Amino acid sequence: MxxxxxxxxxxxxxxxxxxxxxxxxxxxxxxxxxxxxxxxxxxxxxxxxxxxxxxxxxxxxxxxxxxxxxxxxxxxxxxxxxxxxxxxxxxxxxxxGCRFVVAVPEGKEQPLQYWNQTRVATKFPRIAEEFFRQQGMQMEIIKLHGNIELAPIVGLAEMIVDLVSTGRTLRENKLVPVADVLRSxxxxxxxxxxxxxxxxxxxxxxxxxxxxxxxxxxxx
CATH class of the missing domain: 3.40.190.10 (Periplasmic binding protein-like II)
Known part of the structure; x- marks a missing residue:
C-alpha cells in the first residue's frame, strides 16, 4: 500500500x-x-x-x-x-500555442506609442499592464470578462489586448493587430x-x- x-x-x-x-x-x-x-x-x-x-x-x-x-x-x-x-x-x-496581441479597429493602424494614455479593454489586465509598462506607456486598463472585441466598436476603449490563435475573431470584428504582447x-x-x-x-x-x-x- x-x-x-x-x-x-x-x-x-x-x-x-x-x-x-x-x-x-x-x-x-x-x-x-x-x-x-x-x-x-x-x-x-x-x-x-x-x-x-x-x-x-x-x-x-x-x-x-x-x-x-x-x-x-x-x-x-x-x-x-x-x-x-x-x-x-x-x-x-x-x-x-497562441499569442496575445494589441488590436485596434481597421483604418486606425498607428504606431503603438500613438495610443499612449488611452483606454485598453482586456480579460488579462496583469499581462496588459506589464506590457504597456515595459513600453513606457500609461494606459487605462478596463477589465472585461467576454466579447472584448465589442469595446472599440462602442467606444468603451480605443484598443484591446486579447489572446488569438487563428485571428479569425479579430477579422470578423474588423480589428487589426498592431503589436505582439506575449506568445503562450x-x-x-x-x-x-x-x-x-x-x-x-x-x-x-x-x-x-x-x-x-x-x-x-x-x-x-
Missing amino acids: VAARDILTVALPKGTLYGPSVKLLGCAGLATGFLENPGRQLLLYSEKDAVRFIICRPTDIPTYVEYGAADIGLAGKDTIVEQNKDVYELLDLKYG TSRLIANRVSHRLKNERINPLVERIRQVVEEGGLEK
Whole structure:
C-alpha cells in the first residue's frame, strides 16, 4: 500500500488542452488509458503509478498547484503570467500555442506609442499592464470578462489586448493587430514544497517528459 505522502497528484486541464496533456503523459510512461474517457469524473487514480489525477479548469490549475492540492500541473503560460501564482515552472511543453496581441479597429493602424494614455479593454489586465509598462506607456486598463472585441466598436476603449490563435475573431470584428504582447504555450509547473519533498517522484517524470517534447513525441 502506497502512503499518502508518496502519491503524486497531477492537475490536468479540461477542454482543448486535455487530450494533448494526456497523450504527453502517456508518452512519458504513465498509464493514461483510463483518462481518455473520464466521463464526469474529476478525480482518478492510477494504482500502477501511484499517481492521482485531478481534472479542472485550466485557469484553476495554478491555484491547485500553488496551494499543494496538486504537486504538478499542466497550464498555459498565459494563465501562469496573468495569475502570478507562486509556482515553479519546470518545462515548456511546446503545444497549445497562441499569442496575445494589441488590436485596434481597421483604418486606425498607428504606431503603438500613438495610443499612449488611452483606454485598453482586456480579460488579462496583469499581462496588459506589464506590457504597456515595459513600453513606457500609461494606459487605462478596463477589465472585461467576454466579447472584448465589442469595446472599440462602442467606444468603451480605443484598443484591446486579447489572446488569438487563428485571428479569425479579430477579422470578423474588423480589428487589426498592431503589436505582439506575449506568445503562450503549455507549461509544466510544480508546487515549490512538493518539488523539494517529492523530487524522487517528480524529477524522473520531468526528464521523461522533457525527452518526449525534445523528440517531438506529440507530433508523431
